[in-house]
Amino acid sequence: MESHLLIVSLIFFCFFSSALSSSVVTHLPGFQGPLPFYLETGYVEVDEEHGGEFFYYFIESENKPAEDPLLLWLTGGPRCSAFSGLVLEIGPLKFVTAEYNGSLPSLVYHPYSWTKVANVIFLDSPLGSGFSYARKDEGYDVNDASWSEQTYKFLIQWLVEHPQFISNPLYISGDSYAGKIVPMVAKRILDGIDEGKEPLLNLQGYLIGNPVTGGKVDKNSQIPYAHNMGIISDDLFEMTQRSCVGQDYRTPTKPQCAKCLESFDNFYSEINPCHILEMSCGPDKEANHLHRRMHATSDKRNLKQNLHFFQPPPFPDLSCRTYAYVLLYYWANTNTVRKVLDIKQGTIKEWLRCNFNLPYTQGFGSNIDYHLSLLQRGYRALVYSGDHDFMIPFSGTRQWIKSLNSSIVQNWRSWFVDGQVAGYTMTYSNNLTFATVKGAGHTAPEYKPKECQTMISRWTANAPL
Template sequence: MLHLLLPLLLFFSGVRRSRSAIVESLPGFPGHLPFILETGYVGVGELEEVQLFYYFIESERSPEDDPLLLWLTGGPGCSALSGLLFEIGPLQFDYSNSSENRPVLKLNSYSWTKIAKIIFLDAPVGTGFSYATTWRAYNNSDMSSAAQSYEFLRKWLVAHPKFLTNPLYITGDSYSGVIVPTIVKEIYDGNEAGREPPMNLKGYVLGNPVTCEAKDISQRIPFGHKTALVSDELYESTKKDCNGDYVNVDPTNGACLTDLEMVSRCLEKIFLGQILEPICSVISPNHTRLKWSRSILDETIINIVSMPQQSRPWCRSYNYLYSYIWANDRNVQEALHIREWDRCNESLSYTKDVPNSVVYHRYLSKTSLRALIYSGDHDLAILYVGTLDWIRSLNLTLLGPWSPWFVDGQVAGYSILYAVGIKYNLTYTTIKGGGHTAPEYKPKECFAMVDRWFSYYPL
């Protein structure tokens, strides 16, 4: 293996080395961490002007054999620390024992690191702890972000050659539904062209994925009708008056605009991420709007920092305040070897130049890769009905009926399996009761899902 890496090592020797460190303890967590955590920066792009920050966590089961995942959080611009602390990582906040000034961490019983090694990457530049050394380098797009993430992975694997033979999966959720398949294509094409290092790419995993924002948003009204948020009468009227198009609305079509206003009133108090929860937004301690996904509906901003605690209605967003307090603590930043942090950077200089990522899924369906796509079925931001529509548009071969799968004797979701010959296969599943994104709401079910899928078992 070493002789294959020598040309690449010589090439990279002319640029700055990656900076990394092993973190053995963290403020808020009692004692030493019971897993291996490495943090660091890898320089990418021209003159390594972009410095991408990562958290790497070893598998707690069999590091030699378990798959390696590259994880990207959505946004664009939301930190990978969100995925680590609120979704699939080994740590989470202990809300019952935390206070406003003293967040406490505990272990996550359903961490995906129990079965896989995970690189949580802050991408694109300007996300989380990633930064650029010039203002020009902060200008980014879907395509350039994917290319930089691919370059990051190449350099990271050169620095960690023992993981080159592990099965590799590119994973993420929300807006990374645009970026992940683009990266997968980069890796696949790179392997075909003989680029070093060769990667043992096996497939990709996407949760609640953005694919085409306009089409994703257009599904909110049909989904609202399916879930009884919009009445039969209003749905039929809106569908008729708007000719089935709820995004590109003719401004002179008064009947359609009136219907859409009534639909907005039906949905205005509902949290887009979980239809069973109330809507609310907050101002973070540094007065940055705390919001993980963009919405066509305006949200009321509540400064809960100055609001008396006894008068606060509960909202999920309040949980996220702990991440601001914790990640911007000087002791935490010294432990992680990083600088100032923002959960979701709303001021990115970012161009969305991949209007529809289905073209990449269609390309990848001609390969021998595997794909797992999952959706929380209570997500009003990126609807499962829209995701199922674009999967069907790939015209894959259906291998079995839409059917339930179970965890502890309870329905955990409904899944369906597609394939192309004996090569490519795609599993799609809903997560019953899950929101945006599903692992935050249903960690046990999502852990069972990936544990079975990575092991090539039926859900």
């Protein structure tokens, strides 16, 4: 086995030069005692011209790391840190949501982590996300194509330094806007395999949650979803359907259509689009840096001198889910934390959960062709949706899946966890599984962690949901 891995490493080195630095983290500030799992952090150079490096958190499977799948996890935004995915969604750590008193926020072990069944790389990408950085400003001017290409380069470089995982089943994964990028990365890997550069990469497929497609279905599906959920009236729905027929709702050209969409936007703005049943806590200040600058917070007087603060986000009500988002900011901008994570000094002055200050070109092009290319070659796909997400409604996701024109292997049925309905699922002849997560919002594992862990455990084991 060792000789096989050596040969694989040599093959990879023939095509790629490695530029990786990493550290093993055994303790984290805010967590009591040693970490009960293997955590590694590090950097990989992905843009030599502009000095761009991706930062990552790697957590080994808590089950059988030598055999379990390897998941590359991308977080959406674009430019939300993968640390969100780690501590808010699928990782083995959670913040204690307690009123902030100026001390370091506390972390606890999260039992419903996906690392129970998989090795997971949480990747800060594209450049400018989390602790990923570029030494030249031009490196931050990115788009869908450069993000996916640099992610592909990262993965190859990372596997050069971690050859023990080359033979593990590989899945590219992510949610929200990353749902648009994941199939692009998987297709880039497939192209590399076809070119003979990475014939030994064990790509098995991809998985995406409440995913953006980049097509008009994302926005257009919000209208019927709002009508079905009782958010807009019959009259507004019917008028929108008549006046906007054939239109892309993102760029309406007919005045009557634009007027209807303005009325719709008013209703949309009144509720929490991430989960229509949860309280609206105002804009996510940590996800919109421009809004944060308009508000001051009295918590600044409690800060210790070893914090990198510019304009800390104000705390919402303690009962708001977004309260934990602000705790991330205070934790990640602490010098002691940065030292433990081995963050390169002078690279990121202020860590943001989501950084929307840097340029990013979001194309309107749909990624459906990438799905088709992968599925037609037999790769597996899991597409899941929290069914109370208003941003990317499950009905729109179901619509574009239907457009792939694959026959149904198993029609709409319930799937269960602990004897209770956890959602509904369909499977298709192209190896695609679609699943709703009942009661979940935009980032489904954040709302229904046990159900989503069960879902991923069954799916990666090739078992029915």
